[in-house]
């Protein structure tokens with residue numbers, strides 16, 4: 734399994750893991766008695782107990798994806814800020830939604846907006862992290878400008894080949910590399 738396949742697998746596993754986090758948070762809230770109230774309007778803590786687990790699930794995906802892809806993301810200051818904002822939104826949106834619903838504002842709309850935001854978190858992160866056309870062009874330029882790796886024995890083009898031996902002449906490339914002669 735290549736590292737890329739491993740990273741993709743971890744990214745996919747983050748989604749069911751988020752569902753587990755959601756149910757764990759709901760179970761804890763239930764065990765704490767946060768869903769039980771007697772008469773009158775639902776207390777704020779119950780509203781929070783209903784919406785925060787959704788945000789925790791989204792935060793799980795955001796944090797895991799950031800950890801998995803951190804080395805492949807071309808970090809710029811705006812990408813850093815946007816990523817942190819998306820993560821903060823995972824908690825801020827459910828809290829704001831709970832406060833609004835506690836105050837009886839807009840019925841279920843705040844919770845629906847929060848749910849939509851949570852579903853959009855993976856899309857937002859992918860959009861924030863995608864490379865721009867200019868970055869892609871720079872990467873291609875750098876690749877094209879790099880000297881072509883040649884076999885030191887037969888001068889064959891070895892681009893993309895990492896075997897310890899030259900596939901054309903059988904020259905021992907590992908020995909040359911360790912001797913520092915493969916510059």
Ligand SMILES: [Zn+2]
Pocket residue numbers: 884885886887888889899900901902903904
């Ligand atoms: Zn060779």
